[in-house]
Structures are given as C-alpha cells and as structure tokens.
Amino acid sequence: MLGHTATDIRAVEEARRGRKQLGMTPLLYDYLLANVREHPVLRELREETASMRGSQMQVSPAQAQLLAMLVQIQGAQRCIEVGVFTGYSSLAVALALPESGRLVACERDERCLEVAKKYYQRAGVAHKIDVKHALAADSLRSLLDCGEASSYDFAFVDADKRMYEEYFELPLKLVRVGGLIVMDNILWYGRVADPLVDDQKTISIRNFNKKVLEDKHVDISMVPIGDGMTICRKLVDT
C-alpha cells in the first residue's frame, strides 16, 4: 500500500470487511475515470469546462457513460434534457442516439449554450439536438401543448434543485410508459441525510426523494454514482 493515503487504505479495508457501499476516495475516483470510455470530444469539452465557473455542475464521465448506456438499452429515439450547462451530458446522450434520434435540450443560460453548441458541431451531432433556450418548465409545457405527451423515451433532469418536483412531473407526462426519467443530485453532496441541514435546495431534494419513493406511477432505483441519481421507469400514464 506504499503511496496510498490513510483514507484510501481505510476505504479498502472497510470494503474488505464486507460493507456494501464503497467510499469514493481521490485514488479510487482516478481509477474509475481511467476505466471510462470517453469520446475524445467529450474529453475536450470536460477539459474546457474545468476552467469555467460552475464546472462542478457537470456530470462525471462515469455518470455520462451510464446515461448513454440507458439510452442505448432503451433503444431511445426521443430524449429530453433539463439543464444543459456546457453540454457534457447532452453530448453523451446525443452520441448514444441513432442518426434518426432527437434530443430536446433545455437551458436558460445563453453563454453555456454557446459552448455546448460548439461541441455538438465538433462531434457531428448538432443535427440531433433541438436546443430550447428558455426556462425549462416553459419549454416542457410547450412540448405538452404541441401534443407530445407520452412520446419520449428518456429524460435527464439536472437543473434548479428548488423545482425538482415540477421538473419530475413535467417529464413524467412527456415520457411514454416504459420510458426513463433520470434525476441527478438526489444525494446532494450528502446533505439530504443530515437532519441539521435545512436550506431550500436540500429540503426540495429530500421532499422529491420521499415523494418518488411512494409514487406508484414509477419503478425507481437510487444509484450512488456522482452526486447520486435516481432512475425512474414510468409504469402507467399519469
């Protein structure tokens, strides 16, 4: 164990003792990253984003890989993303879609979208992405107004944490039975589990987690990857 920190060693020992959840250490994170297949344009985008304000908002390469895998398993053609930032997760989804696939990408910040669009072009997937520069709730409501309820295969929600219930309910209407909605940041840096933390965002995510646990319209799986993701599979039309 030469060169390993005490924390790294403790994490490995705890795992050996049979704990079901492995703590993520910097060493283990680097190992995980080294074992992710990352498209070269995704890597370039991640490197550019790293120097930008808010770079911690970007999903990890392992999360993006999981999203792409879910899209492929679903055989998804029609996808939605709520919260694009500089485009890392949307680019991963677009790369996983077939040529005929479409992704509606919702983002309110124009400067983030400029970066995202540059990389969509660079990766040759811009034609698959319909960028909606507006508040996501307005964009999603207008899809519903256009008669697109129950017509999407997959939605990824990674925006305003204070609105998580609404940003789940709207995609739930847009996704077909059998389709997936993936909600990001459901562990919120561990704050959701700390009863002493009671800021608005933490309370909103806690409320969402409680509500979706009891929601009979979906099957769920809470996955401790990145900052935590809940994968929801729609069971019935709402």
Ligand SMILES: C[S@@+](CC[C@H](N)C(=O)[O-])C[C@H]1O[C@@H](n2cnc3c(N)ncnc32)[C@H](O)[C@@H]1O
């Ligand atoms: C966590 S970041 C998204 C990260 C992105 N999925 C990625 O992997 O790079 C959240 C983004 O949602 C956008 N956002 C927040 N609230 C929004 C809203 N109500 N409508 C549209 N975009 C919103 C923010 O501008 C920000 O770029």
